[in-house]
Amino acid sequence: MMTKRLFTLFISYLGLYSAGLLYAEEDLTFYVVDYPPYLMAENEASEVTGVDIDVTRAAFASQNVSVNFKLMPWKRIVKSMEQGLIAGTISCSNRPDREGFMLFSDSISAVRRVVVSARELNTSNIHTLQDLSNFSVVSVEGWGMQKQLETLKIEHQTAPDLASAIKAVRYRNIDLLYMAEYPALFYIKQLGIEQDLKVTPVTNEAVLPLHVCISKYYPNADTILTTVNEGLLHIKESGQYEQIRSNYLQSN
Structure with a gap:
């Protein structure tokens, strides 16, 4: 009897765990602004492309997670992240006024x-x-x-x-x-x-790192952060990261 109950609990837990993974894979969407060549889209109906899009997508894909990207005005992105309504954005900088509601990945690119x-x-x-x-x-x-x-x-x-x-x-x-x-x-x-x-x-200004920025209040935020950081490490070690960058930034 006890064995049967444990088995039932295990199956229930497995179902919840699988549902959680499915939710993350299907609904993990990052909202961005047009910021060429890092993020590029003509309008909200356009496919979003760019060097940071490709880097972020490749990092998550290396961990078997699919991500989507959609345009949204910057002020609305920030407000939505403060409320935990969206997973986050990419190509954003780490600033003190954002640390209260954002988690920051390892660097995905940098700007001068x-x-x-x-x-x-x-x-x-x-x-x-x-x-x-x-x-x-x-x-x-x-x-x-x-x-x-x-x-x-x-x-x-x-x-x-x-x-x-x-x-x-x-x-x-x-x-x-x-x-x-x-x-x-x-x-x-x-x-x-x-x-x-x-x-x-501006010669005395240091190069500014850009990150995947995740709302602290979004479900599984810490797991999303760990996933993208592990993915970034993987694509940097494999050479895929530099290959993506060279496609857009030949001078680098």
């Missing part, structure tokens, strides 16, 4: 911080963020670099998206856009204004 300006503007004396105080500056509202300017009390304007911020420098007499290198170069090329604008590194 730069300023975008008119070609004729003298940017040779820009080495630190404090040097930006000598110019009129714009950054993308709510993004990590805009929050950095805010924290340092560096006066700046905000734009709703990266394309608008670049246009502010080109057409609205704003001196500088503070931004990540590859997304800035991508949009400058897409807008067809490479001859008008230049990109200058």
Whole structure:
């Protein structure tokens, strides 16, 4: 009798465990913004592609977990993660104001911080963020670099998206856009204004790691974090990570 009861409990537990795995595999979706070449999508109906998408998908796939990616406005992503409504996002930075509700994976990529300006503007004396105080500056509202300017009390304007911020420098007499290198170069090329604008590194700013960011309040958040970190280690050791990056970032 006892054996039969134990067997029944075991089968019930196995069913719950399998259901949990199935739930994770079917419903593990990360929400992102358009951030080329790391994340790329024309609209919400488009397939999301990009170097960080491929890296994240490969990392989870190496652990036999499927993941999906969908577009969502950044402010809504953050609010949804604070409430545990979504698993998280990718290509986001680790900042103190996020640590209360986010878990951060090992690095999936990194960005160099730069300023975008008119070609004729003298940017040779820009080495630190404090040097930006000598110019009129714009950054993308709510993004990590805009929050950095805010924290340092560096006066700046905000734009709703990266394309608008670049246009502010080109057409609205704003001196500088503070931004990540590859997304800035991508949009400058897409807008067809490479001859008008230049990109200058902020040399004293360290390269910024980007992560898979997981809501602490999402079911099995710690397990998701462990899974992606084990997957990242696997694809880095196998060479798959560098192969993916070379497909997008030949210069690296």
